[in-house]
Amino acid sequence: MNQIVIYSVVVLGGMGLVIGLLLSVVSRALAVKTDPNVQKILEALPNVNCGACGYPGCQGFAEAIAKGEADPAACAPGGQQVADEIAEIMGLEAREKEKVVAIIHCRGGSKCGKAATYYGLESCTSANLAGFGPSACVFGCLAMYDCIHACPFDAICLDENEMAVVDREKCVACGKCIEICPRSLIELVPVDKNYHVLCSSKDRGKAVTSICEVGCIGCTKCVKACPSDAIHMEEGLAVIDYEKCTNCGACAEACPVGAISFFAGKEVSTV
């Protein structure tokens, strides 16, 4: 009886010792070399795996930074704070990054005329494929939730005008909505600029007024009103150059239809 106990202890204990030694040798010899910085960077990142940086999740991004391939400031949700932390880990000089947010260049919504009844799937892309969708304006927002579903931060919603609007506080400028929008209405703009052309219609004035109350008619009043020469016309549509814009609001005052508006938060208000 005693012998059995002793044998088994010796055999099992011996096996454990030998295998343990073997494992410790192997783990040294075949160790996967990881950069300790990866773990540190990963801890600094927001870990939402949004993919806005262009890498497969935060792990991929952290590895790319550790290798020196990615720009430490490329993390959109992290913003300046994370960029600074990563720069510190990597021993780099942190770059000043301008905070940008998404804006939807349309405020038609319920003010936009309807050209047809649409019965298909509730998706902007699907509706746009089916002969430009139900709205009379081929440039405007279809408000069928594609960007709302695409936003990983829940920053886009429909307002009382049935129009998709971006919540500037939640938006981290990851750019997912820009990718998904079938009509390319969304753009990243500096967060400190308050006046935007909320229209994308390249139609002529008469065609615009017949279908939309708030569409840009290409009258060029804003171009003339702008004291800092920041607005120019592109294919009959006013475009603001944000580098020159001084937030003075002269364009919004001059606009006869309200296509240029004060937009500083979730609410859109006309001046």
Add this chain to the structure above:
Amino acid sequence: MFAAVWKAIGMPATKLRSFMGGIHPLKRKELTRERPIEPIPLPGKVVIPLFQPAGKEPRPIVSKGDIVTAGQVIAEPQDGRGVFVHSSVCGKVKKVGRFPFPAGFFVTAAEVEVGEGEKPFPPMERTPEGPEIIEIIRNAGIVGMGGAGFPTHFKLKGAREAGVEFLLVNGAECEPYLTADYRVLMERTEDLISGTKLLLKASGAKRAYVAVESDKKDAYDRLGGMVPDDDVIKPVLLRAKYPQGSEKQLIEAVLKREVPAGGLPADVGVLVQNVSTACAVHDAVAFGKPLIERVVTLSGTPLKRPGNYLVRIGTLIEDLMEAAGPDRDNIGKVIVGGPMMGFSMSRLDVPVARETTGVVLLSRVEAEVEPSHQSCVRCGKCLYVCPMFLPTSEICIAVERGDYALAVKLGLENCMECGSCAYVCPSRRPLVQWIKTAKLFAKKVKK
């Protein structure tokens, strides 16, 4: 016994060739079948799209204010795949810019105000050889006129290099309502034969088959009467079934060859061209006439004079409809292309492109649909009819869930959007719309 009864009730003696899967939708071809091709009066303006589905968009070489004549080159290709684009009318260029296109996006197009100075194209005495024909086809701006609009010269070049055996001239026209190709087969049979011979020469193929569906037997008989039995061109009668006119299904039916997934017909030694394309090739070689007009079926119950009209490329759907006397209050839906694969339009200022086969109008009653769909009941009807043998129901369930990676794995990209599955679905699921959307999303969203 069975064969005797079969013959006695007047059925064709041999079993007609066809493909696996497919459906038998209501054809409604009787509306325009007997209407001869008729030119419509020139519209006030045309919008000539420079779009082509493959390669770079041709670069416009005219600008606002230029005077152009019918057949004058207005855009040059930017790469080997591109074709020349010609003005379809005489007049003045009003704008070169972005215009809406039936498929739901904007393309570069030239708006031309129609003026005077039309000149006929005189016959040309020439007998060009293979590569020369391909060059003529490219200069004439000929693209596949069956619906896809793929540049013909590029297809021919590929076929020549691959050394194809057979040329299939596609006169199946399986889409309901459409009869444009049927009328071309009936009225331009000689030009079709001449065009087919030119295509044979250009592609290097040995034999040509002109495929016609059994509901157009008179066209088959007419063709059979005009080509000698030992000729290189042979008409083939196929069972009338949708989508018989699809390239891969046509090859399967006529030659019993299967094009591999993602492959081209040239991989199995075949080249497929539409009957209208063959006629356009004849026009280009015999008259030096570029592709500036085509036969378009304008059909549907809200029209007083539905028919097959000879239309200049770039004519707006609005102007085209006017020619057939529409009952405007009763229009429920306007579809550019056939009702199975066409695009329903919310605006009528889109142009007739080189690949537009027809415009179908549905009345308000016909256009009524149940606005909602139900969950998939896994009945498997869509699997039974899919001519590409795709697990349609599974793909769409994956798409509905947002799992585009799985959808791609199940063969999303192989779907040709024929709509057979959506036609038979008892839950009225918008299967094709899901697939069309998912094809775009799969590129955008990498999950």
